[in-house]
Amino acid sequence: MSVPLSILDLSPLVSGDPSVGAALRRTLDLAKQAEQFGYHRYWVAEHHFTPGVASSQPALLLGQIAAVTDHIRLGSGAVQTGHQTALTIVEQFGLLDALYPGRFDLGIGRSGQAKKEIQASAREEHPAQAEERVVDGLLIPKPFSWAPIFASKRTALASSLLSQPGAEPLGLTEILDQIGGLLAGPVGDGEGNEVVAVPGAGADLEVWLLGSSGGESARTAGARGLPFAANYHVAPAKVLEAAEAYRESFVPSATLSAPRLMVSADVLVAEDDETAQRLAAPFALWVHSIRTGLGAVPFPSIEEAAAFTWTDEARALVKDRVDTQFVGSPQTVAEKLRTLQRVTGADELLITTIAHDHADRVRSYELLAKEWRG
Template sequence: MKRTNAKTFHHIPLSVLDLIPVSEGSDIPTALYHSIDLAQHAERWGFNRYWIAEHHNNPGIASSATSVVMGQIGQATNEIRIGSGGIMLPNHAALVIAEQFGTLEALFPGRIDLGLGRAPGTDQVTAYALRRTLNQRVEDFPLQVEELESYFKGESRVRAIPGEGANIPIWLLGSSDFSARLAALKGKPFSFASHFSPDYTLPALRSYREQFEPSAALSKPYAMLGLNIIAAESDEKAQWLATTQKQMLIALRSGMPTTLKPPIGEIADFSPVEPSKENEIRSSIIGGPDTVKRELEKFIELTAADELIITSQIYDQQERLRSYEIIAALMA
């Protein structure tokens, strides 16, 4: 796949968002190995970035130690960018994140992205265990971002070593327009969670693009959108594979998250997170190559996305690899 920032169907960069899913009947070491395996394949197929999402207290997601996993992905690959999608900054001391990502940048120079979010990535009890109550006001997040930047710039009384002087792109992540407006104000690249917040996608993009102020790091807006894609040889097979994702969402809504379940027959009582009638943006694309291509074209036309970051909650590792391979071939 040719890497370019051009907003055309065939040349728009594609990236991977990995939650490190743990499948039923498997275990965490296997899930971590599968993510390294996927990252190596994604690099060969021309994907631009490989981001790890921070989540906690979920038996089906093994991505809690985000920066540790990034180091393993970096060691197993050669050129694909490695990032956090994202670090939930209020869960952490900004100095610790500066040191961790300064270390990663020293090990893998020119390959590290630091995506920052303000959601807990977990339930309220776990958020308390993470000491998140120390940073519970909405106003604290922009202040934390400024503090983090001061460590990289060497402008703090406390020095981040490693970290000081590191040229690490900072992205702001969001599922509403709060981070969109902050990213615009600071002249940062912006990644929006369209994969679970489709109704807010276009309003957030509008806020970001209209309010964007150029910075030394970025001269014009750059928006990367999240998207669930499950691709297979046929629409029928893709829909069958997607029952794993549907079971996962049902479990999350019930407050009882579990490991990824194997595909099953049709789930009659499932109501997907999809757009309102006034919004054409969809959170998921499921189908064979022709269906995925058609829906991708529509999504890119509606959003004018600069880049897409794709997540695929698929039970079987070989089927997950095949899904990303199909997507890469469509965009080549």
């Protein structure tokens, strides 16, 4: 039996129509249709200072999606804890749960602390990266290093605007403790003083951790008995490491008696392989804009992608993402996703699809859902 399929949406802008409002309205339309297609969850990302992505405030966007859907689970992929306090996170998602009870996943990412670690690593010497390999049919590419981008002046400027002056993000353990305490509520100081998050205390949220390696997020999710989402679409080189670290660290909890792993993938489906490859052509150029430190541009057209002059250096910059995007007919892509599920042991797959034409993106999700159901 196939595992459930879910969606991660970035609310992408597209070239020729670089309107934030249009991108967000496309997200609302896609969410309504995804519910009809039978997808299990609909998650939205949190990205800042990115010209081609409108999903910057998950809780605000999820409230709009909840208003136009009936039952599909909704969540964040992921709230970036380095930019908020535990209280603001709990209040936002508590408000959502108060209005639409029992439908929300609070997906958490360790962005603030992770960026500081990567910036520090840019100043250190490292051994040669592991080479590309294939594991039981699944491509595990050579790792990509974000260190130069996270060490850039543009990243420093963005980071300065994402936090209060002098503020230091809490460690993952500390912020999870605070979130858990506020959700359970009330929170006391041991001297008889208590506070209650309103809204937030008692909210029926499913808490997830997301991660791109076998580091702290994977280990913490396991140790706390939380569900974990591993990013094959962001960091395909480290997905097996992430899955292994999560399972090795897992301790049963009141939430889960066994590990629960979701794995993401970049996907584009069309009626046949040739059409899908044509529609997927702009993906490399879009990834190139991210990897050069500019932030994702509005998704290019097929014509713009064809006009771009590629150098060997530019192709190498995007190779891991392009090679691990699953592109083709419904049968072709379903086979690749089953390989990903088998090799990682995923209990659920999280699909992200971007195309220049909204109709092509919706059609991709529809074709995949039909094929997956068999």
